[in-house]
Amino acid sequence: MSSRIRVAVYGTLKRGESNHHWLAGAPFLGRTRIPGLELYNLGDYPMAVPSPDPRARIHAELYRVDAAGLARLDVLEDYPHLYDRRRLQSADGRLAWIYTGKPEQVRGCRRVPFNDWGATPVFSYGSNLDPRQLRQRCAGWDGFGLVARLEHWRWAINKRALHDPREGFAGIQPQPASSCWGLVHHLSHRDRAVLDLLEGVAIGQYRHHCVEVACGGERLPVLTYVPHPDVVAAGLRPSPGYAARILRGAAHHGLPEAWRSWLQRQLDPPPQPGGAGGGIVAPSGHDPHGAGDPGC
Numbered sequence: 253m254s255s256r257i258r259v260a261v262y263g264t265l266k267r268g269e270s271n272h273h274w275l276a277g278a279p280f281l282g283r284t285r286i287p288g289l290e291l292y293n294l295g296d297y298p299m300a301v302p303s304p305d306p307r308a309r310i311h312a313e314l315y316r317v318d319a320a321g322l323a324r325l326d327v328l329e330d331y332p333h334l335y336d337r338r339r340l341q342s343a344d345g346r347l348a349w350i351y352t353g354k355p356e357q358v359r360g361c362r363r364v365p366f367n368d369w370g371a372t373p374v375f376s377y378g379s380n381l382d383p384r385q386l387r388q389r390c391a392g393w394d395g396f397g398l399v400a401r402l403e404h405w406r407w408a409i410n411k412r413a414l415h416d417p418r419e420g421f422a423g424i425q426p427q428p429a430s431s432c433w434g435l436v437h438h439l440s441h442r443d444r445a446v447l448d449l450l451e452g453v454a455i456g457q458y459r460h461h462c463v464e465v466a467c468g469g470e471r472l473p474v475l476t477y478v479p480h481p482d483v484v485a486a487g488l489r490p491s492p493g494y495a496a497r498i499l500r501g502a503a504h505h506g507l508p509e510a511w512r513s514w515l516q517r518q519l520d521p522p523p524q525p526g527g528a529g530g531g532i533v534a535p536s537g538h539d540p541h542g543a544g545d546p547g548c
Contacts, residue, residue, distance in 0.1 A: 257322050258348035260286055260312040260340070263298040263369045265325075267313065268392065268440065274328055278321060281314035283396050283438065285343040285470065286350060291367040292358035298369045299335070299353040299361075307471060311368040311438065314348055322349065343470055366473055372444050375400060375465055375476040377407060377434035378422030379494055380447075381501025389450055390443035397435040397505055400465035400472070407432035409490050409518070411479035414457070420488025422498065423458075423479035433511040435501075436465060436474055444475075456480045495519035 258281065264271040267280070289310045290303040300310050317325070329335040335351040342348060366373050376397075380386050386393055406427040413419040424432060439447065451458040458477040465474055490498075498519060502512045 257317050257319065258346060259315050259317055259322065259325065260284065260342065260348040260350040261315065262286070262291060262300055262310050262312040262350070264296075265313075265328075266370060267394070269370055271328065274324060275315050275317070275321075278315040278317045281316055281346075284312055284314050284346065284348075285309040285472070286312050286340055286348075287343055288340070289350075289352065289367075291364040291369060292361040293364050294358070294361055298364050299358055300350065301353050301355050301358055309343060309367065309470070309472075311366070311371070311373065312342070312350070314342065314346065325351075366475070368438065371438045371440055373436050373472065373474040374439050374444065374447070375402060375434050375436055375463065375474045376501075377402070377424060377432055377476070379497040379501070380437075381435055381505060381507075382497040383501065383504055385497055385501075386437065389446060390437075390439055392440045392443045393437060397437050398467045398472075399433070399505060399507060400436045400467045400474075401431055401433050402463055402465050402476070403431045404428055405432055405463070406430040409488050410484050410486065411458070412483045412485045412488060414452075417485075418487075418489060420485070420490055421479075421494065422490075423484065424476070425478075425484070433502075433507045434465075434476075435505050435507075436467065436472065447477075451477050453477075457483055490519055 261275070263269065265275055266272060287309045288302060289300040290305070290308050291298050291300050291310045326337065329351045331337050331351065335353055337349055337351055339347055339349050376386070380389070383395065402424070404426060405424045407422065407424055409420040409422060410425070411421040411423040413421060448454070453459060457480060459480050461476055461478040462473060463476050464471050499512070499515060502515055
């Protein structure tokens with residue numbers, strides 16, 4: 253067996269989980285998704301099982317181990333009695349060993365939300381794109397993110413600020429033929445709770461919404477924050493600092509150039525004749541981030 257063995261882990265072997273020490277010294281190769289599997293909660297640990305759903309995939313972490321390291325993992329996973337060990341291809345084309353179970357072993361068990369044990373994939377599209385801000389808010393964030401496109405939703409500065417009714421923050425609203433870009437972060441349950449607090453979920457500022465985003469050739473279910481209808485308004489302006497954080501984050505993560513240019517124009521638009529005009533959205537009949545727009 254090769255001395256350079258990739259293994260994909262999705263449960264208690266992940267960083268921050270109870271059995272991660274079994275991978276001590278193993279190089280971390282990044283996050284990935286493993287198609288063809290669904291994740292179930294068995295109580296203290298999860299089990300991935302094959303799924304007939306062509307869109308099924310689980311979130312996992314990749315590591316490189318040697319033959320002795322793989323043998324140790326076989327002991328932990330009680331292979332071949334509790335788990336099988338299969339060599340599967342990740343969504344980004346890398347082959348890795350992964351421990352899986354059988355459908356009858358998870359009968360009656362609940363699915364793990366978003367197929368992501370111990371974390372939630374969150375789609376960010378505003379100032380949480382800024383890595384400095386997100387790291388301050390979510391201490392456990394690992395700096396990883398997937399550039400993603402959310403179709404049939406429109407981006408705007410339309411969420412009214414608590415401290416100034418003329419100031420606004422980014423929000424999204426359903427609209428056919430529109431789309432917006434952002435980043436999928438994986439946040440621990442603790443970090444997500446902190447973000448919920450800062451986004452004002454409990455006081456009716458933003459609310460959770462499950463959406464599906466496109467990441468390259470994949471489509472992933474994720475959580476995002478949508479302004480509550482009661483705090484949505486037109487004619488709002490972002491503060492200079494808030495606008496700068498959005499643009500800094502979009503550039504840092506390499507969001508498409510056409511999208512960054514559009515954001516720049518919306519966040520720092522030229523003066524409107526006769527006053528400030530309406531809120532920051534694309535003008536009617538021209539959607540620079542719509543589904544058919546080249547490069548977006």
